[in-house]
Amino acid sequence: MKIGIPKALIYWKRPYFWENFFENLGFEVLLSPKTNKEIVEIGVKVSDPETCFSNKIFWGHLLWLDRKCDLIFIPRLKATEEKLEYCPKLFGLPDLAKILVKTPILTETFDPRKGKTKKTFEKLGRKLKKNPQKIKRALEFAILKEKKIKEKQKEDFFKKFQIKKKKIVLISHPYNLYDDYANLGMEDKLKKLEAEPIFIEEVPIGKKKLRVKSQKLEYPKFHWEFGKEIIEKIQEILKYKIDGAIEISSFNCGCDSVLKEFVEKAFKKNKIPFLYLIIDEHTGEAGFQTRLEAFIDTIK
Amino acid sequence: METTHQSTKPIITFARFGNYTSAFKTLFENLGLKVIPPEKTNSRTIAEGAKLAPEMFCFPLKVTLGNYLPALRKGANTIFMVQNVGGSCRQRYYGVIQDKLLKENGWEINFLDFKATPRDIYRKIKEVSGASLWQILKAARFFFKKIGLIEKLEKMAQYYRPREIEKGITDKALTESVFKIEELSEEKDFPKLKSKILRNFSKIQIEENKNLPKVGLIGEIYTVCDPTINFEVERKLGNERIEVYREMSIIYHIKKAIFPWKDWTIQRKIMPYLKSTVGGHGRDAIYEILHYIKEDFDGIVHLLPFGCMPEITVRPILEKIHQDSGIPFLSLSLDEQVAEAGINTRLEAFVDVVKNYHKIKSKKT
Numbered sequence: 001m002k003i004g005i006p007k008a009l010i011y012w013k014r015p016y017f018w019e020n021f022f023e024n025l026g027f028e029v030l031l032s033p034k035t036n037k038e039i040v041e042i043g044v045k046v047s048d049p050e051t052c053f054s055n056k057i058f059w060g061h062l063l064w065l066d067r068k069c070d071l072i073f074i075p076r077l078k079a080t081e082e083k084l085e086y087c088p089k090l091f092g093l094p095d096l097a098k099i100l101v102k103t104p105i106l107t108e109t110f111d112p113r114k115g116k117t118k119k120t121f122e123k124l125g126r127k128l129k130k131n132p133q134k135i136k137r138a139l140e141f142a143i144l145k146e147k148k149i150k151e152k153q154k155e156d157f158f159k160k161f162q163i164k165k166k167k168i169v170l171i172s173h174p175y176n177l178y179d180d181y182a183n184l185g186m187e188d189k190l191k192k193l194e195a196e197p198i199f200i201e202e203v204p205i206g207k208k209k210l211r212v213k214s215q216k217l218e219y220p221k222f223h224w225e226f227g228k229e230i231i232e233k234i235q236e237i238l239k240y241k242i243d244g245a246i247e248i249s250s251f252n253c254g255c256d257s258v259l260k261e262f263v264e265k266a267f268k269k270n271k272i273p274f275l276y277l278i279i280d281e282h283t284g285e286a287g288f289q290t291r292l293e294a295f296i297d298t299i300k
Numbered sequence: 301m302e303t304t305h306q307s308t309k310p311i312i313t314f315a316r317f318g319n320y321t322s323a324f325k326t327l328f329e330n331l332g333l334k335v336i337p338p339e340k341t342n343s344r345t346i347a348e349g350a351k352l353a354p355e356m357f358c359f360p361l362k363v364t365l366g367n368y369l370p371a372l373r374k375g376a377n378t379i380f381m382v383q384n385v386g387g388s389c390r391q392r393y394y395g396v397i398q399d400k401l402l403k404e405n406g407w408e409i410n411f412l413d414f415k416a417t418p419r420d421i422y423r424k425i426k427e428v429s430g431a432s433l434w435q436i437l438k439a440a441r442f443f444f445k446k447i448g449l450i451e452k453l454e455k456m457a458q459y460y461r462p463r464e465i466e467k468g469i470t471d472k473a474l475t476e477s478v479f480k481i482e483e484l485s486e487e488k489d490f491p492k493l494k495s496k497i498l499r500n501f502s503k504i505q506i507e508e509n510k511n512l513p514k515v516g517l518i519g520e521i522y523t524v525c526d527p528t529i530n531f532e533v534e535r536k537l538g539n540e541r542i543e544v545y546r547e548m549s550i551i552y553h554i555k556k557a558i559f560p561w562k563d564w565t566i567q568r569k570i571m572p573y574l575k576s577t578v579g580g581h582g583r584d585a586i587y588e589i590l591h592y593i594k595e596d597f598d599g600i601v602h603l604l605p606f607g608c609m610p611e612i613t614v615r616p617i618l619e620k621i622h623q624d625s626g627i628p629f630l631s632l633s634l635d636e637q638v639a640e641a642g643i644n645t646r647l648e649a650f651v652d653v654v655k656n657y658h659k660i661k662s663k664k665t
Contacts, residue, residue, distance in 0.1 A: 050633060051612050076576060088388040088579035092613040095574045099620050109576065220396040223388075249356075254609040257356035258393045261400060278356075 003106065004030045004069035006061035009054055010077055010090060012174040017146050018073065024138035025130055030069045032061040035181035039064055044281050046100060053250035053280045054175050055089060057182060059100060066101040078111040084225040087255050157202045161240065165196040166299060169237055171263055172248040173226055173256075174201050182279060183248050184288050193296045198242070203233040218269075219262040227259055234266050244273045244299045251280035273299050310410065310428045313338050313376035315364040318526035319454065320550055322482035323446040328380075329485065330439035331429045336376040338367035341528040345370065350636040352401050359605030359635045360522045361394055363529060365401065372402075378410045378428060385416050385553070388579030389609050416557060442487045444551075449494055451549050453477055456501055458545065461538030463506035471535060473500055513658035516592035517546035518585045518618075519603035520611050523634055524548045530603050530634060531643045537601075540651045545597075547588055548581065573617050580610030589621055598661070599628040599654035606635035628653045 003022050005011060011018065019029045032039070035057055043060025065072055074094045077086045094107035108124040110117065118136075125135035160167070168190060176183050177199050190197040222228045245267045249256035260276065267274040275295045277288070312328045316338040328335045339345050341363055349366025368379060379402075381395040395413030402409055414424040425436055453474055460470040477497045484493055515537055523530050524546055534544050556562045566587040567577075573586055589600055602618060604611035615631060622629035630650045632643060 048612055048615050050607055050615075078576065085388055088582075088609050089613050091388070091576045091578045092574060092582075092617075095576075096613070096616050099616060220393060223392065252356065252607045254356075254358070254390050254607060257354055257358075258390055258397065260356075261354060261397060265400075 001071065002028045002030050002069040004032070004065035004072045004103070006058060006065060006072070006074070007032045008035065008061040008179065009058040009175050010075065010093070012178050013077065013086075014146070015174070015178065016149060017142050018075075020142040020145050021138055022073070024141045025125075025128065025134060027128075030065065032064045035061070035179050037181075040181070040281055050252060052089065052253045054173070054182070054253070056281065057175075057179070058093070062097055062101060066103050069103065071106045072097070072101065072103050073106045076107055076109045078109060079113050080225045081112050081117065082225070082228075083113050084228055085223050086225060089254075153202045154204050157198070157204060160196055160198055163196055165194060166243045166296070167198055167241070168195050168299075169198050169200060169234075169242055169245045170248065171200045171230060171234070171245060173250075173253075176248050176250060176279065177201055182250070184279065184283065184285055186246075186248065186292075189289065189292055190296075193293065195243075195296055198237070200230060200233050200237070203237050205232055205236050218265065224255055226255065230259060231262060231266070234263060238266070238270055238272075242272060244275070244295065246275045246277060246295070248277050248279060251278050308377065309334065310378040311336055311376045312378050312380060312428070313368055313371035314380040315382075316341060316367040316526075317522070317550070318528070319450050319478050320447055320525070322478060323443050323450060325482065326446060326485065327439050327443040330442055331425060331431045331435065333429050336371045336374050338364075339370035341367060341526070346636050352405060354397070356607070357397070358390055358608055359529075360391075361397065362636060363522075364394070365398055368398075368402070372407055372409065377408070378412060380412050380414075380424075383413050383415050385557075387577060387610075391580070438487070442490070445487075445490055446481055446484075447550055449497070450478060450481060451551055453497070453501070454549075458534065458538065458543065460501070460504050460506055461535065462512050462541045462543050463508070463510055465505045465507060467539070469504055470538075473504060477501075511662060512541060512543045513598040513654050514543045514545060514596075515599040515601060515654060516588060516597050517544055517548075517601050517603065518588045518592075519548075519581075519601075520605060520608050521548045521553060521581055523603040523605055525550075530632070531640050533601060533603065533632075533643075533647065536644070536647055537651065542599075542651065542654060545592070547584070573621070574614065578610045578613045580608070582610030582614045585611065585614050586617055586621070589618055589627075593621070593625050593627055596661075597627065598658040599650065600630070601650070602629065602631040604631070604633050606633045606638075608633075628657050 005018055019031060022029050039060035040057055041060070042063050043056040043058065046063065047056045047059045062072065074097050076094050077090050079085050094105050097105050106127065108120055108127070110120055121135055121139055122132050125132060170177060170186060172183070180187070187197050219231050222231065247260060247263055249260065264274055264276070273295065275291070277291070311334045313336050314324055314328070317324065321337060325335050325337045345366035346363055347366070348369055349362040349364070353362040353365055368376075379398070381398065383395055384392045395411060399409075399411035399413065402411070412424050412428065414420045422433075422436065425431060431439070457470050457474045464470050477500065480493060480497065484490065517524055517534065525548060527534060534546070537544050563583075566583050569590060570583060570586045574583065577583055585602065592600060600618075600622070602611075602615070604615075618629065618631070628650065630646065632646065
């Protein structure tokens, strides 16, 4: 049996995890290719015109997978282990996918507030007719592999600080950072301009939990997982020496409109140059390049 | 900070909410607070609010921000804003963002951002007014009486408007009554006023037993309830001899917040379409459209602020239901750049579709 996974949006919340998990269970996994012009065009055509750009890309990936596999896996991510919520647009993904494609959708609700994650995986296994023991082993292997990748990321992060180049933090959701088409090859562009991009995703946070009352902080207590994560990581990265910060957000992203206010404030307070870029299906590469060059010139 | 605010007397302003604003005003007044009500929404206040607010934020934040500003200029120094009425959506951060924006623009205000739980509401009210529990309960009772009456009048107006013989008389009666309710400050005079208003309404001459097309209004609560934001969709449809229904109102929302079983029914009914909450009133929109189709309605108008996260998520589902059932469906997303002429054109076309649909349907039966 072939299981398709759209390589967009929620995939990047846990990259490489899902494909490892299903491969360990003995399924063939079909990932959609990297985002390209064709995929974006299909996505924009079928999706609601007011939804965010990242969502539109997701529908493109989904339609690419249609009829190429037996099942398409779209988890309904509702909350993290820390009981923080995901974006509400992700809650409805499997239901909206059902309207768009004819291939059956494999889904399970991941909500640690209502049931343990281990049990959710067992439920998922039952849908695939696999016994709990096998699921447990597949899960352990997948998590182990995920850990290895994360450790390597951590090493790379510290290596980056040894390079004598201007360091620029890229702040965005993982699905914008790792998707080279969506962010118009931001990483390469910065490297060509002789700057070293640092993804906010890669910033390691210490395990110490700071228990400060939210009233004393300059930002609200976020109930969104990325809100808390990004703000905490920004506090962490401010301890290192960085030269500039760029926030990328997809057009009409509701969560970013809240987050941007506090991200901008944090950098302005520390007198670090800050650039805010919005991406959507009409973004021109030339305009992007000009703004980046101007920004790099200001920090030199 | 704390001490300066305690020395100056708090003068309250709050977020405007359609016709219900007057009830909120009395609520604060009965708690012994001085109130300057927010300015009525018009194109100027909207432009002012949009200028301050972040560009990508949703429309109600900009509108309410624009409503505060004239009141602040008149001398208000304390703003009430409710938090997390919308579940997972952005509404949770309205207070924080508005507080930040106003302070950045040089307003020295005390922003009271409270959670929609009885304990938090009680604590915040106690903090500013020092009213006793008995006083709070009494004020709340009067508030609910007023809200109940306004909602009843709105429902009656929806029925009378398409049937009235003399055009425009229902709207006149409605605005007059809302004004009278606003003026009333003593609870003991309430029953007298209520019977007077209802008598006034019953005097309106209508054509009985008329088979009129019916349209349901669904969508986000703020845009659906506030006629100044949605370009008076209710009145415009009513004047075209179409009966308008809407479920959304403050009482409906409060009832849902207190008693969870309404949510359970909604979830059970919409199971084939959506298996989870999406925040805000996303699920309610699907439930209502299914309900209206069952009740044999002739059209659905879906109202939402531009980019509203829950409504955008459910809109493809609403469109799917519309395609399956064939019921006329119009989705209007509103923001500061939408012009009334554009809305009017779309409504006119929609009215024609609804009337045709109604005619064909009544011929069949």
